[in-house]
Amino acid sequence: MTHYIVPAWFFGIDIALELVFFIITLAVAIASYKIYRISREKSMQCFSASFFLISLSYLVWALINTFALSNLQEFPEKFSLQEILSISAMGFYMHILLLTVGFVTLVYAVLPKKSLRVYYLLLGLGLTAIVANTDKVITFRIVSVFLLSSIVYHFFVQWREHNNKNLLYTFVAFILLSFGNIEFALSESYYSAYVIGHLFELAAYLIILSNLVKITFIQKTPSNEQKKNKT
């Protein structure tokens, strides 16, 4: 299994960013669950579940990076190098599993027709490709880009149809997430790819957060509502 090549100066910063991603995606999961409780829409339920899985994946990633960083500094007091590598690998597999299931659930959430057979197929194919390949990081990132590209296409079509500004931001956010995953896939080839991947993801999640804040917290004035109803 190949791991990412991380610049030394970025140790710690990556963990902080992963925790930021965890908090933002968890906020989206909670907000969408609240909307699901009101609307009882199946797609909203899947959307909430997908962001919950994505948030868990970032938490796991942050925790294993923290574990590896703290133990490698104290080495060999607590664990042997072999134990640190094994625990980190297990944690990383968990991160891969959660993120893949999260992205598959997100693809399923935006599908116009829901069928458990489709979900089963998407999940089965995605996970089989990762498990069967020796270079799990690259395969996992390629599968992620593939899944994200389908979500990007969906948002593009939706934006063209509804011409909604927030939808445009969501579309841009998912393009950035796709670029982030491409960078992570290349992180074996050059040092800064891991950093750039994190920065793309940060930009993407900040856009999603701003969307969430606009929708949830910015109160609409009655005059704005009336204007909207007139158009």
Add this chain to the structure above:
Amino acid sequence: MNKKRTRLEVIKDILEVIKSRNGRIKPTHILYKSNLSYVMMEDYLTELKEKGFITETRKDKGKTYQITEKGQEYLKKYSLVSEFTESFGLDQ
């Protein structure tokens, strides 16, 4: 030209019609007010019953519908639900 209504808008329109004549509205009235085909209206009413937004009462003169608390809550928070759903491309 009128914009095609989204699913959430249709649900809101049906609930508003039922609310305006709470407890006394018949399917034919909903059909007339909600501007849907009979088959589509039946599908929506079944979905709304499953979601717990409305209840159906059968009497000698036929079926009538009532809006529930969940349905009322949906109407109150419709703009938030609609905005959220649209912004994340789930309005299909």
